[in-house]
Amino acid sequence: MTEESKGSGDEVAPRGATMMIAVLVVSAFVMILNETVLSVALRDLGVDLGVSTTTVQWLTSGFLLTMAVVIPTTGFLLERFTPRQIFLVSMTLFSAGTLLSALAPGFAVLLAGRVVQACGTAVMLPMLMTTVMRLVPASRRGATMGTITIVIAVAPAVGPTIGGAVLSSLGWRWMFWFVLPLSLLALAFGAARMRLGGETRMVPLDVFSVLLSAVGFGGILYGLSTVGESGGGGHLVAPWIPIAVGAVALAGFVARQLRLQRQDRALLDLRPLTHSTFVVALALTALMFMCLLAVAAILLPLYLQTVLRTSTFVSGLAVLPGGLVLGLLGRPVGRLFDRFGARPLVIPGALATAVSLWLFTALGPDSPLALVIGIHVLLMTGLGTMMTPLMTESLAALPGHLYSHGSAIMATLQQVAGAFGTAVFVTVASLGTTQASGAPDAAGLHTAFIVAGVLGVLVFVMALFVRRPKAAPQAVTEGGAA
DSSP: OHHHHHHTTTTOOOOTHEEEEEEHHHHHHHHHHHHTTTTGHHHHHHHTTTTTTHTTTTHHHHHHHHHHHHHHHHHHHHSSSSSHHHHHHHHHHHHHHHHHHOOOOSSSHHHHHHHHHHHHOOOOOHHHHHHHHHHSGGGHHHHHHHHHHHHHHHHHHHHHHHHHHHHHHHHHTTTHHHHHHHHHHHHHHHHOOOOOOOOOOOOOOHHHHHHHHHHHHHHHHHHHHHHHHHHTTSSSSTTHHHHHHHHHHHHHHHHHHHHHHHOOOOSSOGGGGHHHHHHHHHHHHHHHHHHIIIIIIIIHHHHIIISOOHHHHHHHTHHHHHHHHHHHHHHHHHHHHHOOOOOHHHHHHHHHHHHHHHHTTOOOOOHHHHHHHHHHHHHHHHHHHHHHHHHHHHHSOOGGGGHHHHHHHHHHHHHHHHHHHHHHHHHHHHHEEEEEEOOOOOHHHHHHHHHHHHHHHHHHHHTTTOOOTHHHHHHHHHHOOO
16 A cells, blocks of 8 residues: 555555544444435335335335435535544434434324435545545545445445345335435444544525525425336326426526635535546446336336236346446446546446446346346446446545535436436336336336436437546645645
8 A cells, every 4th residue: 555655656545544544434334324225115005004106115215305405515524524423413314313313203204204215325425535635645546436436336326126025025114214214323333433524614504595506406306206206197296396406406506606615615516527538437327227227226126026927036136236336346446447448448338338228228028037036236337337437536536625526416317317217217208107006017117227328328428528637646746635
């Protein structure tokens, strides 16, 4: 490690940095695991709590909606408060929400618990990425960011598997009782060992920006979520109305940030978008998360359960190998990035992604389960080869003082891209179905997989624009100084 640092001219990471990052990684893993562990229990929850499928879906949609509202504020929070302060508040909120959910007597309290959980979860991933960029020498950032890939990739992948296993033998409340000790342990360990502070600025909070952000990102995500739930039908308010209101509010939010950032007072500084390397990586990351969340987490389980008639537990196990491959690739790919840069990794990864998405179009009612698992593993291999280089390369192109805002922009877009992808693919699958009910069937899912294949081609074309940032040495110097 010392030789690598000397060779690159970077400073050695401060004492305590490794411990701090380890605590953040474990905490983020527990939080993101919780985000998807409930997905397989929605049907049982609806029956147990006496609410409709559309209503119980808000346990997931409400979580994502809260994330979309809170994440844009994290750039401000990471400048105003120390990592220790943010961590303690984040884990306390998450633990309180988990306890509230486990004890919930009805749907309303359970939904409130999920919202409180989401408030804590939203801050963690941007804080983790910002901390890595500020504390880890540039020669080792790729390998460290590869660890974050494990958090982002494996936790959502194993969530449904764990949820299915728990649900098959215990009640849904145990999904929260299992998570609670882990979150409390992370909170106690972080409170005792996380002593690393950080430079802060007394940036004033622009309340109007917070309101515009909440209405903008919240409205867009709400509209997309209602489209994704049932193809846009059966709602009191047409999905396009909150989307339009959100778009107008978002335009006002952008205009206000452009004005405020001239005095370094922006809630979310948009100057990272002036760096072309960041923008290309950001666009690719958005497309990548559409593939990951919409195709791998929505369409594939629907295909397994609707067309192949597998059980919830079997469908959860079927996607587990791909999720594990995606996570296991994190650190090796990160080390390769440290040696060769992003382009030699992103282009082959994009090609594997495009090929796998088109292979999904060949699946039918008689396709063997092993073939489905193999294609899914290929898709996860492609995404895993791209994820770490794109996250690291994009932030490395920024000056040190923009790391927190860059990570907040990236995390926000991931949420919106996931919701948009889910809405688009579920709607396409519903429109292409041959059933009168509009529920996705083999024909509808085939149409959705064709659209996914087109998305894969777009991913490959975008990957050709990836270049190693010329500003990286300057960004490293500023980040090292921070």
